[in-house]
Amino acid sequence: MIDPPSNIKAHQADRILEVVWPDGAVDRIPYRALRAACPCASCKDEFTGERIIRYEHVREDVRIDGMEPVGSYAVKPFWSDGHSTGIYTWEQLREATADSARS
8 A cells, every 4th residue: 555645736727736755756647647547437447447538538628626535545536527436546646647658
């Protein structure tokens, strides 16, 4: 299990979520890539793991309108497209960082 970030900041103008980890690493995840990586059952088939929503389906101007912590293991963003059921664990945030580099 990954330790929780020491800071999470939404940079609205740049549409980037900045995650600062206890080891000093800083991940900067584009909102569009993060929204496309949503782990909820309406965005990713819970049985096959196949993506239902894809990067190209996400509007370029998507933004985070709010976030709330989920226990000590995750964060739940509220997206400008009305989506709010995705809960991103710390591990999934790390994965989204790697995935955004490939997008």
